[in-house]
Amino acid sequence: MNGEIKENAPLLGTCSSSAFAKTPVPVKIWYGCGMFGGNVMNTLLATFLLSYYTDTALMGVAAVGTMFFLTRILDGVTDIIMGGIVDRTNTRFGKCRPWLFAAAPLMAVGIIAILHVPMGASDTWKLAYAYITYIFLNCIVFTMFGISNSALLARLTLNVNDRTTIVTIQGLFNNLSAIVFGSITVFIVQTVGWTGTSIIMGLIAGIFILIEALGTKEVVGIDAETGRLNVKEASMKKAVPIVLKNKYFYILVLIGVFTLLMNANAIGSSIFYVNNVIKDPAFMGVLMSIGGLPGLVMLIILPLVAPKIGKRYFMMIGCALLLVGFFICGIANGNKALVLIGTIIRSLGTGPLFACQNAFIADITDYGEWKYGIRTEGLISSSQSIGSKIGIGLGSGATGWALAVGGYIGGAAVQPASAMGAINFAFGWLGLIFSVCLLVFVLLMNVEKYLPEIKTALQTKYAAEGK
Secondary structure, three states, X not given: OOXXXXXXXXXXXXXXXXXXXXXXXXXXXXXXXXXXXXXHHHHHHHHHHHHHHHHXXXXXXXXXXXXXXXXXXXXXXXXXHHHHHHHHOOEOOEOOHHHHHHHHHHHHHHHHHHOOOOOOXXXXXXXXXXXXXXXXXXXXXXXXXXXXXXXXXXHHOOOXXXXXXXXXXXXXXXXXXXXXXXXXXXXXXXXXXXXXXXXXXXXXXXXXXXXXXXXXXXXXXXXXXXXXXXXXXXXXXXXXXXXXXOHHHHHHHHHHHHXXXXXXXXXXXHHXXXXXXXXXXXXXXXXXXXXXXXXXXXXXXXHHHHHHHOHHHHHHHHHHHHHHHHHHHXXXXXXXXXXXXXXXXXXXXXXXXXXXXXXXXXXXXXXXXXXXXXXXXXXXXXXXXXXXXXXXXXXXXXXXXXXXXOOOOOOOOOXXXXXXXXXXXXXXXHHHHHHHHHHHHHHHOOHXXXXXXXXXXXXXHHHHHOO
């Protein structure tokens, strides 16, 4: 085959041209809906769960922080297992969508359950219940959703620029979910209590994930006539070693860890900051709504900027903004204006980090197939799932441990000076430290330099194989 293969050139076989074609706009929207639903859980766990455990269920802050950390071990195992399951799935709905159908009702059940700690029980039983429900929701249900959702992007299209647009739309839904539920959750809790809040959030999460499952369609590697996978499936024994050879798998894990570590700590510490330093709980809604809007702006310009400068450089800009934003938050000392400015700048920096990760999953999947001959969307997607959940757990845990070291007293009207210092540290300087680490790993993510060669090679391969 001579010359460059054009983006939408007709290829041999029954599904090649559709695999490289652009995804219809409605499908992009339905795909984004899933992340809107999934981020209901993320917002709950990152923003309100630690406060719920310590100030409502009256559980020890150190014990809760340790729980967040210990469950990460199991989480990593379930992520790898689920990635392998997705790669081995072959149904008329594809590889990923069946698991979205399963995740939708389970997500609703998990969110409702996690906010029903038995208040009259002993401390030991409360902690046991927290472990059980947290593992079910985060380590099992969200693993099922997160990996199948991330892997689905690589199965919607092989068009690299179109993936950026899809990720942008998904990011808009992600940020919108965070803004909406970050802003109104306190009001909902004050109105209907945690029981009513859990039902509302659970149903919304489940419905939006179901919308994604119903509205999307897998086309990469799917035979147009049979609707079944037309690819060779690799066993876990063969696929796992291949994925572990892929250096970008590890880099993406670390980017995911530090992105969510930074974000979960920043958001989780915010509720303690507004309650104890600013002493205005209602200001949390202002922070979540106004602070989230700049991230939407960065997502909107992603499709315009990324093709010109690349996703990695866009993420580097985001890291620089994070450093500035956290520095301002660190010196704010309760000043609302400085807190808002720092939060807005931090939000501008967060946007590129979240927006580009899923697109990198698809790029790394293509890289792995090009370099090693095996396509493993599920296992590669586990990198993002592992990274995000380790980040959420460690971020919430870091906040809890910082407060515990400072002597934070759950439910107390007045906190000791050491606890106030810990809250200030967690809100500003800890995030700055995480952002420096994040910048280092972003600098190492240079997979984009291979994409032109990968695109040509895969188009030629698919044409020759008649896929």
